[in-house]
Amino acid sequence: MNIAAKTPAQGAGTPENGGLENGALGNGQYDVGGVVLGRPFKIRRLGHFGFSAKNLAACLEFYTKDIGFKITDPMNFAANPANRDKFAGIEDTHQYFMRHGTDHHSFVLADRRIIDINYADKPHKPRHSVNQMTWQVGSLREVVNAIAYFENTGTPINRAGRDMPGSNWHVYPFDPEFHRNELYYGIEQIGWNGKAKPKELYARGFHHAPDLPQISEEEEIARAEAAGVDMSSGFRQREDMPETYDVDGVLLARPFKVVKIGPVGLYVDDVDAVSRFYEEVMGFSFTRESTIQGARCRFLRCNTEHHSLAICDKSLRARLGAAEDTTCMSFGLQLANYRQLRDAVDFLTSRGRRIVDMPGDLFPGMDYAACVEDPDGVRVILYCYMEQVTARSIAAQPAVVANTQPATWPQRIAPREDVYDGEAYLGPWG
Ligand SMILES: [Fe+2]
Numbered sequence: 001m002n003i004a005a006k007t008p009a010q011g012a013g014t015p016e017n018g019g020l021e022n023g024a025l026g027n028g029q030y031d032v033g034g035v036v037l038g039r040p041f042k043i044r045r046l047g048h049f050g051f052s053a054k055n056l057a058a059c060l061e062f063y064t065k066d067i068g069f070k071i072t073d074p075m076n077f078a079a080n081p082a083n084r085d086k087f088a089g090i091e092d093t094h095q096y097f098m099r100h101g102t103d104h105h106s107f108v109l110a111d112r113r114i115i116d117i118n119y120a121d122k123p124h125k126p127r128h129s130v131n132q133m134t135w136q137v138g139s140l141r142e143v144v145n146a147i148a149y150f151e152n153t154g155t156p157i158n159r160a161g162r163d164m165p166g167s168n169w170h171v172y173p174f175d176p177e178f179h180r181n182e183l184y185y186g187i188e189q190i191g192w193n194g195k196a197k198p199k200e201l202y203a204r205g206f207h208h209a210p211d212l213p214q215i216s217e218e219e220e221i222a223r224a225e226a227a228g229v230d231m232s233s234g235f236r237q238r239e240d241m242p243e244t245y246d247v248d249g250v251l252l253a254r255p256f257k258v259v260k261i262g263p264v265g266l267y268v269d270d271v272d273a274v275s276r277f278y279e280e281v282m283g284f285s286f287t288r289e290s291t292i293q294g295a296r297c298r299f300l301r302c303n304t305e306h307h308s309l310a311i312c313d314k315s316l317r318a319r320l321g322a323a324e325d326t327t328c329m330s331f332g333l334q335l336a337n338y339r340q341l342r343d344a345v346d347f348l349t350s351r352g353r354r355i356v357d358m359p360g361d362l363f364p365g366m367d368y369a370a371c372v373e374d375p376d377g378v379r380v381i382l383y384c385y386m387e388q389v390t391a392r393s394i395a396a397q398p399a400v401v402a403n404t405q406p407a408t409w410p411q412r413i414a415p416r417e418d419v420y421d422g423e424a425y426l427g428p429w430g
Contacts, residue, residue, distance in 0.1 A: 023145040032142060039283050040145035041137040043302040045423060046262035047184060049331060050108035050131030051378065052115045056092050058375035059109055066351055067333065068254050069098035069107050071237040073165040073196045077114055086117060097165055100258040102427050104166045104188035104196060107261065108132070124156045126180040129326035129378060133264055134182035135302065140169050140214065143185045147171050147209050153281050160209045164202035169210065176273045179266060179327065195234040200224060243430065247340065252430045255347050256340035258333045259425035265310035265329030265362065267317045271296050275311050284309060287394055292361050293319050299364060305422055306365025306387040320358065323377030330362070332381045338368065338413055341384045345370045345406045355406060363402035367416065370406050388418045
């Protein structure tokens with residue numbers, strides 16, 4: 001795909017493509033909530049992320065028991081008897097939706113072979129290992145207006161609508177190397193009882209772009225209650241490890257709490273083409289570029305964190321001894337504080353997980369970071385601090401570079417001026 005051949009400014013807002021009805025003002029400008037932007041949406045944060053796993057059972061064990069994601073809904077691709085032959089030989093045909101907070105899912109896992117089968121007859125297929133990178137935008141209108149925008153910019157779209165489970169309204173655009181992105185609004189929130197929505201509510205799923213406006217979720221729930229749906233019948237996973245660690249005053253099953261997902265690092269063939277897509281089409285801001293062991297890496301952000309996305313030349317992958325069948329350089333998980341980060345290293349090591357040496361300059365904006373390998377050989381970066389930047393501050397302030405050697409970490413550290421700033425975790429830890 002040549003994204004440069006058709007820029008947003010050229011494609012948007014012409015009478016033939018109906019752009020004027022999708023928030024377009026002409027000349028590549030869009031009305032986004034009364035603010036004039038160069039695209040009809042603004043990405044706010046990484047909402048969820050997923051892997052297509054080689055070793056699903058082992059990865060499920062790692063991400064639930066070791067890391068602490070909770071399964072919100074297991075969805076069986078072979079639930080329909082008509083699909084059973086299609087997935088014959090795959091021991092576990094579920095896609096596991098998991099959460100660390102109140103979003104219905106912030107992480108998903110499914111067997112890689114299922115993606116291969118589901119996309120066998122489709123022109124575009126998600127890259128191995130990265131199942132999806134899913135970004136929150138500001139409204140349902142932003143999602144719907146993005147659909148025509150992607151068509152106008154020559155960006156392949158997987159599909160659009162509203163998936164159940166999860167209830168998020170979405171569209172899936174591919175990047176130039178077929179990493180599947182998703183833009184969404186309105187993901188289901190898991191409340192105090194820890195239960196997902198009952199399956200009867202899946203009737204409000206959409207397999208096409210919805211007409212606007214739609215009824216509110218409150219109205220959906222009221223209608224389901226009036227129809228007699230048992231609102232307590234949704235799935236809930238209880239913690240199955242003993243809650244013996246005093247984690248800043250709360251007893252939990254592991255000595256740390258994941259409070260945020262991301263950033264995501266990608267290995268790509270063409271750093272410029274991929275970076276141009278995320279900057280020009282998706283609207284990410286450029287933070288900095290580095291050369292690391294001879295490979296270029298560009299760091300982009302969608303909010304005030306130093307970076308949300310790292311785009312690295314694939315030549316780095318072999319140099320770092322990383323798995324050859326993944327395009328994921330790293331998946332970041334922010335822990336609540338520095339003490340928990342240190343305790344996490346001890347906990348994961350005691351459970352036989354491998355802490356891997358990664359260059360600290362792959363993780364600018366973090367001060368201390370530990371890289372642990374998942375059962376597929378994908379590198380998960382645990383950290384606690386991320387430098388916060390703005391368009392005005394980034395040029396003047398060089399980023400912090402991560403110390404990735406836990407053996408050298410001090411017991412306590414001095415505060416940086418933006419310590420504990422950035423996205424706040426909502427709700428109780430367990
Ligand atoms: Fe998703």
